Amino acid sequence: MAAFRTTAWRLISGILGVTCLLLMAALGILLNSFNKQTVHPGPSTDLLEGSDCCSCQEKWIGYQCNCYFISNELKTWEDSRNFCISHNSSLLQMQSRNELHFMSSSTYFYWTGLSFSDEHHAWLWEDNSTLSQDLHLFFNTVNPKNCIIYNPRGSGLDEDCGSEHLFICKQRLS
Known part of the structure; x- marks a missing residue:
């Protein structure tokens, strides 16, 4: 009976470990994808602080x-x-x-x-x-x-x- 409990706990901890690794890999893929979509060679095109006298065209x-x-x-x-x-x-x-x-x-x-x-x-x-x-x-x-x-x-x-x-x-x- 003690051998069964040890094997069950090993199986459960192994499943949890693999699940944790899969979740970390998925998070890494999502973050990498998010960074590729938002990296631009300049700042955002929103009006910046101190720009209250400006009305710029789109993408400026x-x-x-x-x-x-x-x-x-x-x-x-x-x-x-x-x-x-x-x-x-x-x-x-x-x-x-x-x-x-x-x-x-x-x-x-x-x-x-x-x-x-x-x-x-x-x-x-x-x-x-x-x-x-x-x-x-x-x-x-x-x-x-x-x-x-x-x-x-x-x-x-x-x-x-x-x-x-x-x-x-x-x-x-x-």
Whole structure:
């Protein structure tokens, strides 16, 4: 009789152990599936804190009276610029180091509206304004024939304008 009880308890504990492992595996699969569906190269498209003066079009992010479009499509600098223009905006023109702090967890690099002007012998934004000294520290540029990609964590690089990257459009509302 004692041998029967030991065998029954072993069987029950074995069944419970296998059930526990199956539940953990199912949870892992569900979490992995959930993460794949919600991972995007930018923040959510909901209006962010401090965006009460914004009314942005769908899939754009409102922040501090500006609207931002964070692409999930790779394009050349020129194609990115044309996309932004077609949406009544321009490639990202940063005003301060912290402008994109709402994207600080992003590991991607994005095209900006910064390029070298042979005429002025300087790096200029699309509207021909100059790069502020505050931001200049972030761009360790080598080749003026290149365009600038930027990571919201604070680093900028020069890159062949014909290569493909994600991009950010900015529409000023104020």
